[in-house]
Amino acid sequence: MYSVDMDPDVARRLFEEGATLVLLGVPRGTELGIDCKSWQVGPKFRGVKMIPPGLHFLHYSSINSPSCGTEIGPKTGLFIALKPKEIILAKWDAKEEDLDFSPSKNEEEVTKIRDSLQELDPFLGPYPYEVRRKWVSFTDRLSEEVATKLQPLSGRICAFSDVVPELQLTHTKDRAEQPRNDTACQSMREGLDRLPKMRHREGTEMRFSIIPKKTYPLGASPAEITQCSMDLSYALETVLEKYYQAQPLDLLGELQFAFVCFLIGNVYEGFEHWKSLLTLLCRSEEAMRKHKDLYLGLIAVLYHQLGEIPPDFFVDIVSQNNFLTSTLQDFFQFAAGPGVDGTLRKRAEKFKVHLTKKFRWDFDADMDDCAPVVVELPEGFRVN
Structure with missing residues (x-):
């Protein structure tokens, strides 16, 4: 072989x-x-x-x-x-x-x-x-326990989802009662609406942590809603409390699980969840001051993940809507803020310099554009 x-x-x-x-x-x-x-x-x-x-x-x-x-x-x-x-x-x-x-x-x-x-x-x-x-x-952060918990009950991670119709029309009468599709569609939306609604076959769905859609507590004031939309710490603490209360750093294991499923297993759902977890972690300013070890671990995880894939990968996939650069820009901004542990602040700054050299992104620039910003490095510039 x-x-x-x-x-x-x-x-x-x-x-x-x-x-x-x-x-x-x-x-x-x-x-x-x-x-x-x-x-x-x-x-x-x-x-x-x-x-x-x-x-x-x-x-x-x-x-x-x-x-x-x-x-x-x-x-x-x-x-x-x-x-x-x-x-x-x-x-x-x-x-x-x-x-x-x-x-x-x-x-x-x-x-x-x-x-x-x-x-x-x-x-x-x-x-x-x-x-x-x-x-x-x-x-290195992914334990057998976490992998077993996240893996589908079927034990198989499939690049193509195994889906079945939500409505099981097993009888002729049931099928006859459904809207007819023998007329031309007037729009793409109409065509999509006519397609049968699908769901994962039982036991084949990934069991990722569910990130709350509402990032603020029940009964929050308008000011609190605004604050929780800018700082996702409440949503992050909700996920940690529900899934990783005993071992908060196991959330990094889930981040690694999703990345491996996408990069090696070709599971696009893994990529989407990796993005969601990364957004949640990088945009949680208060949590960054509270969970020093979690964020030191995050830098190490991202260092290896981003170091093993070619730069044009981000141009083609990750940089849609400038996801990675804008997310990391928020992370570096929060890491440099008041109350952040000194070791974490220094590690984040070093990581920022490393990514600037590797991908030629300027995280200090205005990120209104949709493409990563390229920064020209001085001759002889190197990162220790």
Whole structure:
């Protein structure tokens, strides 16, 4: 599947201590990956070995049968937590075009695999340790508990949502009572209104934290409503109290979960939630003074997330309505305000300089324009 330049003694230790994913029957040509790397499965592929213990993201895309022409299907993924020396067994379900992990619950079958692991070794590809550091930087705040809580009940994260009509018109009488669609639409809006209303199939929806639409408390005065619209701290505290009261920093794990779902899993819903969480965090001035560790962690998370994607990614996607630059401009402005911890203020200023150099954005400029502002850097300018 691929080769790794590794010391034999280190490789032997990893083989003995690392976890193993035995994936049987995966069709040749399937695109399969773990964490930040993927490959096309060959005819001898039987799984992945030497996987470091911890949380990982297994992802794969099925292919059409050769008679239909080779087409890669939408990506499916799942977070999976592995223990040292653990063996997880899954078999490809051709009908569902998915991996079935139920054999791992059969102790006898897993024992047979363990006893024959040496013979299976030539058909197992080693974990891609060259991307290990990147994966850890993407998920260092994401615990198994948080990933399990956010992942759909089905256990699968799908690039294309599995949706069904809200109205199940199973009887002819029910269908006959619906408005007829045999006349031409007069507008795009009319056409959209005629489409059946859809919802996620039960158990397939992401279970992200719900960010309140009303950012102010019940019975707030007009002045309080205005203040809570400018400073989203009340909404942020509501989310923390409801979902992360015991561990507020786990909210950063949710931010990382959403980012991985989008960047690796191709789930656009993950990107939208990442944006919503980032807006909530960056525009909460009072919370920034209260939750120093949360915001120091946020800078570290964003440093790695923004550092691994090309600058033109933001031009094409994130900079719509100038989202990222305007959001971060608010963050840097609040971080420099009174009452903010000195360490946080210095870290934010250093991060601001780093982003200015990397993306050539001027966060001190007027952000009325819709595109990121480019700043010309002096010759020899560098960030320590």
